Amino acid sequence: MFDDFPASVVRRDCDANVESRDFDFKPADQACVIDNVEQANLTSAKKDRDDILAVQKVLIDYFNALQQLAAFGKATDSSGKSKNDASSGSTSASNLKASGKLTSSDEVKAVTDLGTFMVKVFSVGYRNRQLSRDLKDADDAVGKVTDALAHIVKDDYEYDSKRPTQASLLNLEAHRMTEQYKDAKESPMLLRVSWTDRSGKLLARNSSASSYVEALEKIKSGHNKLATQPTQLKAQSVAADLQPYISSLESLIPQILKVF
DSSP: OTTHHHHHHHHHHHHHTTTTOOOSSOOHHHHTOOSHHHHHHHHHHHHHHHHHHHHHHHHHHHHHHHHHHHHHSSOOOTTOHHHHHHHHHHHHHHHHHHTTSSOOHHHHHHHHHHHHHHHHHHSTTOOGGGHHHHHHHHHHHHHHHHHHHHHHHHHHTOOOTTOTTOOOHHHHHHHHHHHHTTTGGGSOHHHHHHHHHHHHHHHHHHHHHHHHHHHHHHHHHHHHHHHTOSSOOOHHHHHHHHHHHHHHHHHHHHHHHTTO
């Protein structure tokens, strides 16, 4: 889905520049992005995508560590990659704050804190007996990171027909596409078919984005349930408590991926 950030910019420019496009079998980003402003928009979308993926990777690594604790009683990272992911995520969070994608310094701190805790969980000697205490400390960071990712998707990517002036990627794409196909109803069948296909795909991308936001909400609530349990967590209880949320997330995966 995040790879669709720059792809949406390209599709928008393809509609805007259809009369002047070079159709000499060039990739779309070369044929459609024809001036410095459009190139800057595309470059920015690619940078945002990379930074968002780095922040998301911290969240993925963290839950991978919890999964290992649940299954084996310890988490291992023999390559030391988690430290690099934590550092990249922290830097990317700062970049997203500078570009306005993250809205507060607290969100940047949450990414850094979660990365630090994730590395700690992967460290030698870390065991489940430390988890009950530490989950409570990590819960605030998990909540802020999942909320931040959800906010980015909802405000900067999703299509919202009730807020047509919102400058999200799919809103901007829908506006440009409507301009390009404004005569579709009176046009030949081929143009109407093309409009139906394009608009259907945009709505499907929007549905996938909504499913991703729903998955983030489930992750947040599932972690909070673990963190607020009054009893000492053990491997078996972690696995049992995570299972309902794992099952519900698994059901969302096909909905997120169906159009990408």
